[in-house]
Structures are given as structure tokens and as C-alpha cells.
Amino acid sequence: MTAMLSVVTGCMFSGKTEELLRTLRREIIAKRSVLLFKPDIDTRYSANQVVSHSNFSLEAVPIGTTTPEQILGLVPDQTHVVGIDEVQFFARGIVEVCKQLLKRDINVVAAGLKQDFKGDPFGSMGTLLILADKITMLTAICNICGEEATNTQRMINGKPAPYDAQQVLVGGTESYLAVCNRHHQVPGRP
Numbered sequence: 001m002t003a004m005l006s007v008v009t010g011c012m013f014s015g016k017t018e019e020l021l022r023t024l025r026r027e028i029i030a031k032r033s034v035l036l037f038k039p040d041i042d043t044r045y046s047a048n049q050v051v052s053h054s055n056f057s058l059e060a061v062p063i064g065t066t067t068p069e070q071i072l073g074l075v076p077d078q079t080h081v082v083g084i085d086e087v088q089f090f091a092r093g094i095v096e097v098c099k100q101l102l103k104r105d106i107n108v109v110a111a112g113l114k115q116d117f118k119g120d121p122f123g124s125m126g127t128l129l130i131l132a133d134k135i136t137m138l139t140a141i142c143n144i145c146g147e148e149a150t151n152t153q154r155m156i157n158g159k160p161a162p163y164d165a166q167q168v169l170v171g172g173t174e175s176y177l178a179v180c181n182r183h184h185q186v187p188g189r190p
């Protein structure tokens with residue numbers, strides 16, 4: 001079988017990590033060799049595990065966001081699938097890492113945010129979506145109206161964060177909401 005790049009994406013609280021872990025767990029049940037990587041800046045639940053919001057977890061190797069190439073040296077040839085969580089946090093080299101793994105006939109499942117809180121493409125996700133052989137696009141529920149949510153709203157002290165706020169701020173429900181298109185607000189957007 002030919003190796004494939006699968007990308008799992010969506011806004012925050014759409015279940016991306018859940019879906020990544022579900023996919024990898026199936027491979028583990030099939031007794032295939034699985035390796036999972038995560039950016040070392042995401043220590044929300046654990047430094048060396050990926051934990052979904054519903055508390056399912058797998059061991060993960062933390063990697064510096066500026067040096068995704070490290071992944072290549074850590075993956076033995078007999079690996080069947082490499083999972084990468086929060087892939088949007090890695091530097092652009094992550095795209096080449098995915099390509100090299102595919103060349104070595106190793107499947108890749110990459111999960112991450114498609115857009116930042118401003119609605120702009122996040123990291124290399126745009127490129128990965130174009131390269132993807134399979135895409136799982138997940139949605140959440142709007143925190144305000146209950147309709148389908150596809151955006152990530154950052155909040156600061158209960159108010160929408162301004163456009164000029166920094167792109168990366170690792171957080172959960174204290175800083176972010178999932179919202180629909182109508183309720184997505186980015187004050188100060190030019």
C-alpha cells in the first residue's frame with residue numbers, strides 16, 4: 001500500500017486531537033507501529049503525552065517548534081504511521097518532513113488548526129491541506145448561538161482579542177471559544 005498524508009483540521013474544540021488519537025489507536029489495535037510527535041510548547045495536559053479534551057491519551061515525543069526536522073531522525077524505517085499533533089505550531093520545515101516520511105513509505109496523520117484567531121492561515125496548515133491525500137474537516141458548536149462553528153475566537157478578559165494580539169497563545173476555554181461565521185469578531189482588523 002502506498003503511504004498517504006492525512007490532515008485533520010478545523011477550529012478549536014472541534015475534536016481534532018480526539019480524531020487523531022482515534023486514528024492512531026486503530027493502527028495500534030492492528031499491531032502496526034505508531035509514533036506520535038507534538039510541539040514542545042503545548043504542555044497543557046502533559047509534556048510527553050497527547051491528551052484529548054475527553055481524556056484519552058497516547059505517549060508523544062515533544063519536538064521544538066523551530067526544528068521539526070528532528071522528527072526525521074527519530075522515526076525508524078519500519079514505522080507504519082507518524083502522527084503529528086498541533087502541526088500549525090511547527091516551522092515551515094514540517095512540510096518537508098511530511099514529504100520525506102511519505103517517500104520512505106511512512107503514513108502521516110497531521111492534526112492542527114486551520115486558522116488562527118484572526119481567521120488567517122495558521123503556520124503550514126494551508127500547504128499541508130493542499131498536499132493532503134485525505135482531509136478530515138471538523139466543526140464545533142458556536143458558543144454564542146449553538147450553530148455550527150468553524151472559527152476560533154480568542155478572548156481577553158471576556159472581550160474579543162484585537163487583531164494585533166500575538167498569533168500563538170496556547171490555551172483552552174479560558175482564552176478561546178468556538179464561534180460561527182456570524183459571531184466571529186476581530187476588533188481592529190484592517
Ligand SMILES: [Zn+2]
Pocket residue numbers: 142143144145146147179180181182183
Ligand atoms: Zn454563532
